[in-house]
Amino acid sequence: MSKQEYIDQSEEHIYKTYNRFPVVFDHGEGVHLYDTDGTEYLDFTAGIAVMGLGYHDKEYDNALKSQVDKLIHTSNLFYNVPVVEAGERLLKVSQMDKVFFTNSGTEAIEGALKIARRYAYNKDNSHDHEIIAMNHSFHGRSLGALSVTGNNKYQEPFRPLIPGIKFADFNDLESVKTLVNDKTCAIIMETIQGEGGIYPATEEFLKGVRALCDEYDMLLILDEIQCGMGRTGDMFAWQKYGVKPDVMTAAKALGNGVPIGAFLASGKAATAMAPGDHGTTYGGNPFVTAAAAKVLEIFENRDIVNHVNEVGDYLWEKVEELVKKYPVITGHRGVGLIQGLEFSVPVAPVAEKAILEEKLIIISAGTNVIRLVPPLVIEKEHVDDMVVKLEAVLKTLK
Ligand SMILES: *Cc1c(COP(=O)(O)O)cnc(C)c1O
Numbered sequence: 001m002s003k004q005e006y007i008d009q010s011e012e013h014i015y016k017t018y019n020r021f022p023v024v025f026d027h028g029e030g031v032h033l034y035d036t037d038g039t040e041y042l043d044f045t046a047g048i049a050v051m052g053l054g055y056h057d058k059e060y061d062n063a064l065k066s067q068v069d070k071l072i073h074t075s076n077l078f079y080n081v082p083v084v085e086a087g088e089r090l091l092k093v094s095q096m097d098k099v100f101f102t103n104s105g106t107e108a109i110e111g112a113l114k115i116a117r118r119y120a121y122n123k124d125n126s127h128d129h130e131i132i133a134m135n136h137s138f139h140g141r142s143l144g145a146l147s148v149t150g151n152n153k154y155q156e157p158f159r160p161l162i163p164g165i166k167f168a169d170f171n172d173l174e175s176v177k178t179l180v181n182d183k184t185c186a187i188i189m190e191t192i193q194g195e196g197g198i199y200p201a202t203e204e205f206l207k208g209v210r211a212l213c214d215e216y217d218m219l220l221i222l223d224e225i226q227c228g229m230g231r232t233g234d235m236f237a238w239q240k241y242g243v244k245p246d247v248m249t250a251a252k253a254l255g256n257g258v259p260i261g262a263f264l265a266s267g268k269a270a271t272a273m274a275p276g277d278h279g280t281t282y283g284g285n286p287f288v289t290a291a292a293a294k295v296l297e298i299f300e301n302r303d304i305v306n307h308v309n310e311v312g313d314y315l316w317e318k319v320e321e322l323v324k325k326y327p328v329i330t331g332h333r334g335v336g337l338i339q340g341l342e343f344s345v346p347v348a349p350v351a352e353k354a355i356l357e358e359k360l361i362i363i364s365a366g367t368n369v370i371r372l373v374p375p376l377v378i379e380k381e382h383v384d385d386m387v388v389k390l391e392a393v394l395k396t397l398k
Helices: 003-013 058-070 081-094 105-124 143-147 152-158 173-177 203-216 267-271 286-301 304-325 348-356 380-397
Strands: 025-029 032-035 040-043 098-102 130-134 165-168 184-190 219-223 247-250 261-265 329-335 338-343 369-372
Touching: 040 380, 058 286, 081 098, 081 247, 081 261, 081 286, 098 105, 098 286, 105 143, 105 184, 105 219, 105 247, 105 261, 105 267, 143 152, 173 203, 184 203, 203 219, 261 267, 286 304, 304 329, 304 338, 304 380, 348 380
Parallel strands: 130 165, 130 184, 184 219, 219 247
Antiparallel strands: 025 032, 032 040, 098 261, 247 261, 329 338, 338 369
């Protein structure tokens, strides 16, 4: 089939909830993707912060292949071998006490919200608990996660959502304090807002929210689905702040492309739910946990986090040069390999030009921000390549 035939058939068959770029990818190697015509693309999106180890990593691929030959699924009615290693490794790097493996990020959020509800219910058996979430947040598309996603465009057609959710302003502690009452059972936020435009929490805000949660016995839920797994130069973004959550979520880069997420709990939150309270048919099956276990092993053996620090600093310097040169870029935020460039104009045409003309894959985060979330294994030379390609687009904007 020709490229256009694939696109036409896809449009005919696949439920249209996305406007896609007219590109059909065939395979990947390292930090590059190749379309069905063999054209090479430099990938600074990594399947939306998923392909931390890049494409076709031999060690990772071989681990998956050998697990396929052994066992793919058994259900959670039994124990399995890979989940033990994945769990042990994930708890070690996250410093949490318990983990539940899910199939996606949004399901990890569902589990986190259920812990919060359960924890509060265990105390007073009542059903009117509230959760505070943030404006401009993103936590996923299932109804619970959507209910705490502070974006009216995503929520509006699907109301009524779950009750008892209030929205505060990110990085504005006073706005959180005014919403707290004796029914509030949790505060949920991303440590770095991703889809909302790459806004890191300030240290003052995160510490303030932690203190508030301690004072009122509320759970702090940190969504690390996008900013976690080494992307900030720490294994999880909260570790840079020294503020530990009661519950946290991970997904995206955890499986390097295999669908797996997790919610993790520490301390009092780790025992809130009991057998029968939550379940999943696929979650934590041998295939996906073999992938996650191998990802975590590679992270340790190759010191991916340290690499992110080095190349992330280099990316920061190079982007700063662009900021100085092109007034259309009005802001630069982030850390490590999650960086956002704010523009004075909508960035959809910037991304489109970069992808279709320069063969550089970049995506937006909101209307005016270009988000750079490349594979964590990029080298400085790839940063240089990216700058050349991005500059070619920027020149057309002047
Ligand atoms: C992507 C994302 C989610 C949702 O994950 P899915 O796997 O798409 O369900 C939730 N929270 C954050 C911060 C994300 O970036």
